[in-house]
Amino acid sequence: QQPVQSPQAVILREGEDAxxxxxxxxxLYSVHWYRQKHGEAPVFLMILLKGxxxxxHDKISASFNEKKQQSSLYLTASxxxxxxxxxxxxxxxxxxxxKYIFGTGTRLKVLA
Amino acid sequence: DSGVTQTPKHLITAxxxxxxxxxxxxxxxxSVYWYQQSLDQGLQxxxxxYNGEERAKGNILERFSAQQFPDLHSELNxxxxxxxxxxxxxxxxxxxxxxxDTQYFGPGTRLTVL
Numbered sequence: 001q002q003p004v005q006s007p008q009a010v011i012l013r014e015g016e017d018a019x020x021x022x023x024x025x026x027x028l029y030s031v032h033w034y035r036q037k038h039g040e041a042p043v044f045l046m047i048l049l050k051g052x053x054x055x056x057h058d059k060i061s062a063s064f065n066e067k068k069q070q071s072s073l074y075l076t077a078s079x080x081x082x083x084x085x086x087x088x089x090x091x092x093x094x095x096x097x098x099k100y101i102f103g104t105g106t107r108l109k110v111l112a
Numbered sequence: 113d114s115g116v117t118q119t120p121k122h123l124i125t126a127x128x129x130x131x132x133x134x135x136x137x138x139x140x141x142x143s144v145y146w147y148q149q150s151l152d153q154g155l156q157x158x159x160x161x162y163n164g165e166e167r168a169k170g171n172i173l174e175r176f177s178a179q180q181f182p183d184l185h186s187e188l189n190x191x192x193x194x195x196x197x198x199x200x201x202x203x204x205x206x207x208x209x210x211x212x213d214t215q216y217f218g219p220g221t222r223l224t225v226l
Contacts, residue, residue, distance in 0.1 A: 002154070029211045041114065041202060041217040042155065049212050087155060091211050098168045098211070100145070102155040 001025050003090050003103040011109045012078045020073040020106045022088030026099075031064050031071040032089035035082075042087060045073070078110045115139065116205050116218035124224045130191040133221045135203030137184055141216070143167065143209025144186040146178055147202040149220075155202070161186055162209040190223070198225045 003024040010018055022031060030049045034042035048064035048071060059076045075082055088103040115138035125131055137144050146158040148171075157170035161180035172178075175193075180186040190197060200220045206213035 032215070034217075039200075041219050044214055044216065047212065047214055089155075089215075093211075098160075099170065100157045100160070100168065101170075102147075102157070105154050 002101055003088055005086075005088060005103040005106045007106060008104070009107040009109075011111065012082075013111050014080060015077050016110075018075045018078060018108060020075070020086050020088075020108070022071045022073075022090070022103045024069040024090050024092070024101075026069065026090070026092040026094060028064075028066065028069050029091045029093065031062075032091075033062055033071075033073050034087045034089060035084045036087060037084045045086075075108070078108075080110050080112060083108060083110045114216040114218065116203060116216055118201075118203050118218040118221050120221060121219065122222050122224075124226065125193060126226055127193055127195060129193050129225075130189065131193065131223065133188040133190070133201050133203075133223075135186045135188070135205075135218055137186070137203075137205030138216055141205035141207050142184065143206045143213070144180055144184070145204040145206070145215060146172075146186070146188050147204065147217075148199050149202065150196075150199040153199075158188070160209060167209055193225045195225050198223055 033045040036042040050066040062073045064071045086106045117136045143162045145160045148156045158172040160168040178188045202220045203218045204215040
């Protein structure tokens with residue numbers, strides 16, 4: 001089952017903050033975050049392994065709550081270049097089989 | 113530039129035909145993944161190979177097949193094409209293909225089935 005992301009879409013002004021959530025019904029080994037601009041390949045942002053760690057670089061950070069099978073991506077002081085669709089990619093083992101499933105996606109638009 | 117290359121960039125074909133998409137992973141990466149992204153849809157994992165062997169299978173149709181060759185490049189074969197197969201097909205590669213590995217995506221092949 002596909003992880004659900006919220007919100008589905010968000011519009012920001014430059015300098016505003018945003019939070020994107022990713023929820024899975026399966027026990028997760030890790031969560032990957034990607035940003036994809038229209039017609040381009042997804043670009044890796046960061047990976048979080050189980051253990052509840054939080055990571056970040058520059059003005060983008062993320063957390064992973066293993067118990068709740070949820071991850072959140074935090075964008076602070078957004079820039080025009082942050083516009084795009086954000087996907088979480090989740091790794092889970094189901095019935096002994098490794099599965100890599102992307103979330104439903106969140107469209108983010110930053111306005112000047 | 114991720115270092116992953118995919119050819120061709122664009123492919124236009126007719127229903128019922130067969131096509132082959134090619135992917136070369138980053139230097140040193142042993143694992144290759146294939147994804148399908150339909151118009152305005154999310155990414156669907158199709159299949160993963162590690163060092164020539166199939167490692168994981170996702171939502172790959174029986175009409176589709178893939179393989180990874182000894183030089184580690186991979187090919188995705190799509191046959192009996194239908195209109196609904198029109199999509200962006202991405203290849204990604206990672207070092208070990210294990211859980212927690214970072215995947216680097218190629219630029220994609222846009223397939224249009226008329």
